[in-house]
Amino acid sequence: MKEIIRGNIIDAPALGELRCLPGGCLVLEDGVIREVLETLPEGAELPVTDYGDCLILQSFADMHLHGPQYPLLGTCMDVPLLEWLNRYAFPTESRFADPDYAREVYAMLAAELVANGTTRVVMFSSLHTEGTWLLMEALERAGVTGYVGKVNMDRNGSPVLQETTEQSKRETLRWLEGCGRFSRIRPILTPRFTPSCTDELMAWLGELAGERGLYVQSHLSENTNELAWVSQLHPDCQRYWETYAKYGLWKDHTVMAHCVYSDGTERRAMRDANVLAVHCPDSNTNVCSGIAPVRRMLEEGVWVALGSDIAGGDHLPMLEVMSSAVRTSKVRYMTAGDAPLSAAEAYYLGTTAGHRYFGAGDGFAVGDRLHAVVVDDSTLGPKGEMELPLRLERAIYRAKREQITAVYSDGRKIKGR
Amino acid sequence: MKEIIRGNIIDAPALGELRCLPGGCLVLEDGVIREVLETLPEGAELPVTDYGDCLILQSFADMHLHGPQYPLLGTCMDVPLLEWLNRYAFPTESRFADPDYAREVYAMLAAELVANGTTRVVMFSSLHTEGTWLLMEALERAGVTGYVGKVNMDRNGSPVLQETTEQSKRETLRWLEGCGRFSRIRPILTPRFTPSCTDELMAWLGELAGERGLYVQSHLSENTNELAWVSQLHPDCQRYWETYAKYGLWKDHTVMAHCVYSDGTERRAMRDANVLAVHCPDSNTNVCSGIAPVRRMLEEGVWVALGSDIAGGDHLPMLEVMSSAVRTSKVRYMTAGDAPLSAAEAYYLGTTAGHRYFGAGDGFAVGDRLHAVVVDDSTLGPKGEMELPLRLERAIYRAKREQITAVYSDGRKIKGR
Numbered sequence: 001m002k003e004i005i006r007g008n009i010i011d012a013p014a015l016g017e018l019r020c021l022p023g024g025c026l027v028l029e030d031g032v033i034r035e036v037l038e039t040l041p042e043g044a045e046l047p048v049t050d051y052g053d054c055l056i057l058q059s060f061a062d063m064h065l066h067g068p069q070y071p072l073l074g075t076c077m078d079v080p081l082l083e084w085l086n087r088y089a090f091p092t093e094s095r096f097a098d099p100d101y102a103r104e105v106y107a108m109l110a111a112e113l114v115a116n117g118t119t120r121v122v123m124f125s126s127l128h129t130e131g132t133w134l135l136m137e138a139l140e141r142a143g144v145t146g147y148v149g150k151v152n153m154d155r156n157g158s159p160v161l162q163e164t165t166e167q168s169k170r171e172t173l174r175w176l177e178g179c180g181r182f183s184r185i186r187p188i189l190t191p192r193f194t195p196s197c198t199d200e201l202m203a204w205l206g207e208l209a210g211e212r213g214l215y216v217q218s219h220l221s222e223n224t225n226e227l228a229w230v231s232q233l234h235p236d237c238q239r240y241w242e243t244y245a246k247y248g249l250w251k252d253h254t255v256m257a258h259c260v261y262s263d264g265t266e267r268r269a270m271r272d273a274n275v276l277a278v279h280c281p282d283s284n285t286n287v288c289s290g291i292a293p294v295r296r297m298l299e300e301g302v303w304v305a306l307g308s309d310i311a312g313g314d315h316l317p318m319l320e321v322m323s324s325a326v327r328t329s330k331v332r333y334m335t336a337g338d339a340p341l342s343a344a345e346a347y348y349l350g351t352t353a354g355h356r357y358f359g360a361g362d363g364f365a366v367g368d369r370l371h372a373v374v375v376d377d378s379t380l381g382p383k384g385e386m387e388l389p390l391r392l393e394r395a396i397y398r399a400k401r402e403q404i405t406a407v408y409s410d411g412r413k414i415k416g417r
Numbered sequence: 418m419k420e421i422i423r424g425n426i427i428d429a430p431a432l433g434e435l436r437c438l439p440g441g442c443l444v445l446e447d448g449v450i451r452e453v454l455e456t457l458p459e460g461a462e463l464p465v466t467d468y469g470d471c472l473i474l475q476s477f478a479d480m481h482l483h484g485p486q487y488p489l490l491g492t493c494m495d496v497p498l499l500e501w502l503n504r505y506a507f508p509t510e511s512r513f514a515d516p517d518y519a520r521e522v523y524a525m526l527a528a529e530l531v532a533n534g535t536t537r538v539v540m541f542s543s544l545h546t547e548g549t550w551l552l553m554e555a556l557e558r559a560g561v562t563g564y565v566g567k568v569n570m571d572r573n574g575s576p577v578l579q580e581t582t583e584q585s586k587r588e589t590l591r592w593l594e595g596c597g598r599f600s601r602i603r604p605i606l607t608p609r610f611t612p613s614c615t616d617e618l619m620a621w622l623g624e625l626a627g628e629r630g631l632y633v634q635s636h637l638s639e640n641t642n643e644l645a646w647v648s649q650l651h652p653d654c655q656r657y658w659e660t661y662a663k664y665g666l667w668k669d670h671t672v673m674a675h676c677v678y679s680d681g682t683e684r685r686a687m688r689d690a691n692v693l694a695v696h697c698p699d700s701n702t703n704v705c706s707g708i709a710p711v712r713r714m715l716e717e718g719v720w721v722a723l724g725s726d727i728a729g730g731d732h733l734p735m736l737e738v739m740s741s742a743v744r745t746s747k748v749r750y751m752t753a754g755d756a757p758l759s760a761a762e763a764y765y766l767g768t769t770a771g772h773r774y775f776g777a778g779d780g781f782a783v784g785d786r787l788h789a790v791v792v793d794d795s796t797l798g799p800k801g802e803m804e805l806p807l808r809l810e811r812a813i814y815r816a817k818r819e820q821i822t823a824v825y826s827d828g829r830k831i832k833g834r
Contacts, residue, residue: 071799074814075807105799285744314814327702382488382522390492397491397731
């Protein structure tokens with residue numbers, strides 16, 4: 001079916017670049033973008049959904065978050081990372097051994113993602129196989145697409161949250177077998193982070209990733225205490241990234257969250273391997289990790305996108321993560337002199353940079369299935385002429401789920417039907 | 418009329434201290450708190466408004482914000498303070514010469530304050546007399562209480578926004594004469610900041626403040642370029658605060674926004690004079706001013722409260738300002754080692770510390786007119802037992818206007834009627 005969606009289109013074809021089409025049109029065929037037009041074609045006979053003066057933005061890609069930490073969201077922000085994991089995150093995740101609990105919580109999480117316009121994710125589950133399937137199911141049912149990983153952790157967990165090496169391998173295989181039934185959510189291998197996985201498990205996961213062509217996600221250089229720990233565990237590795245590389249886990253499309261303390265060498269290794277660095281500004285501040293050198297990564301050609309990192313991060317809505325990225329970049333500017341991010345750059349990082357992970361083109365690209373949100377910003381300030389780039393900036397700082405009146409994911413309308 | 422309001426009461430009698438009363442009661446008489454009870458008294462015959470499992474929190478006091486910058490909110494975050502003022506803030510404020518525009522915008526602002534539970538403010542208007550009355554009127558009509566100041570600025574403004582010294586004096590007197598009609602909004606003298614006011618005007622305002630017993634608000638030590646400018650303008654003053662003190666403007670209840678670069682001497686001067694330092698975390702980051710030493714101020718006995726400082730700040734809801742204060746204090750912890758703020762401390766700063774300015778007691782104090790918000794946090798996470806302090810923290814990080822289901826200001830219900 002062919003149709004037209006019309007409104008004030010703003011997309012981000014490149015970092016810091018906006019394409020603004022007031023009253024522009026997206027011509028869709030079965031959810032796939034066929035044309036992007038500046039005006040409604042005269043005499044067009046296609047059905048038109050006219051969003052009037054609303055903004056039509058790219059939907060958001062949340063490239064790092066922990067589904068089973070959703071119950072913690074906005075609480076327990078009183079200790080730094082490693083203590084926070086042991087005291088709060090691990091006990092919370094352990095509850096997802098209970099399928100009923102998992103079903104209830106994941107339905108809420110999926111609904112909140114959709115309400116806030118997040119249509120693509122790369123997400124950590126817990127180590128529970130059934131719980132992970134339930135998370136994938138909840139996301140797929142709500143219309144969210146992307147990758148979810150059953151966590152592997154066979155050391156340094158807690159009495160309530162840890163596997164043996166054998167269990168971890170066996171359950172990973174069992175989990176992968178059960179993933180065939182999902183069409184829009186795919187599995188991704190997920191060693192929690194180097195301190196959580198024995199060398200044996202890391203090596204096994206690296207081989208599995210290679211054999212089956214699976215992507216990998218983990219954490220990197222988030223916190224100075226973590227760095228010291230990793231170098232104790234792997235005295236042969238000069239830098240944290242090498243602990244993944246030596247087991248075949250550092251490769252094209254590997255997702256590494258944080259990268260706060262990645263130095264020039266580690267950043268070069270990211271760029272060279274096409275590893276995605278996920279910047280999680282809220283989390284880095286909340287658990288006192290540090291202020292990531294995002295500008296430097298971008299200048300050096302590292303692939304960077306954004307993550308909410310709930311529940312270390314406190315903002316699930318990616319618009320709020322974007323404004324946090326700008327704010328945090330200003331802290332970096334004040335403390336290290338790196339040029340701050342603009343709102344347009346944050347928009348690119350929260351949209352195009354993430355969507356590329358899934359094979360999408362830049363901005364609203366012809367040939368891609370539509371991922372978009374419609375923002376009614378009429379209540380965000382007094383009436384009056386305002387240029388589209390300013391309206392985008394205001395939406396990033398001010399719009400909440402109530403302003404997001406429609407969401408399209410993978411070519412289908414999943415909010416505002 | 419006597420009545421009872423019942424719910425999960427959480428107030429902040431002191432910095433970092435919470436009083437939590439699950440199913441507690443506030444006994445009111447004509448809007449004044451007569452008793453705070455742990456349970457509903459048996460056989461009580463008073464009408465009861467039962468908020469069930471909702472939280473009953475103190476309402477919020479926004480101790481520094483610029484009414485006529487509301488149209489800028491969430492936009493134009495791309496330059497530092499002084500350039501931001503000239504390029505964006507001054508032209509925006511100049512539009513408030515138009516009463517129709519002022520009426521429309523101020524009604525929106527007042528409504529948004531109420532929707533978000535802010536019931537007390539200390540606010541800058543523009544330099545326009547009529548516009549300032551319209552702001553006071555809009556706030557009073559909506560149920561917001563507090564202080565509003567017509568801005569004085571007779572130098573270093575812009576062609577579109579500046580007065581002569583004579584105009585500034587004359588209009589200030591005319592404005593004060595017209596303020597008698599307001600019952601819940603009072604005038605406060607408002608020299609914009611030292612660079613905006615000639616010595617003659619400062620001296621005149623200081624005398625007026627003394628003669629009429631008026632409070633004063635201004636800005637202090639916000640930005641390093643501003644500090645350099647002030648010391649050029651007042652070579653006789655060692656520190657910024659002295660430029661106010663030498664004209665009688667530094668006194669009990671003087672409100673000084675920011676104080677990012679106030680050193681030990683300036684902070685002692687605040688404490689000794691009972692000057693209120695208003696911390697505006699979002700604004701300080703957005704316009705790249707710096708990270709204020711809030712912990713040090715508190716440890717040294719300085720009176721500190723919070724301000725949204727819109728539109729340098731991008732969050733009007735004080736719950737969001739509280740979470741920003743915690744987050745920013747963690748940046749300070751990471752960069753200067755000062756202990757971060759807890760959620761409970763941020764709650765105190767956004768409530769009791771501000772309400773004290775208006776003569777209120779600590780927390781929900783017997784004898785005070787009620788200023789409270791009711792928060793329905795049932796949609797903020799999965800069901801399950803959670804202690805009240807954690808629910809408060811979650812509300813600070815997660816609650817939006819939609820969760821604030823009722824607001825009481827000055828003993829009257831102004832939202833949720």
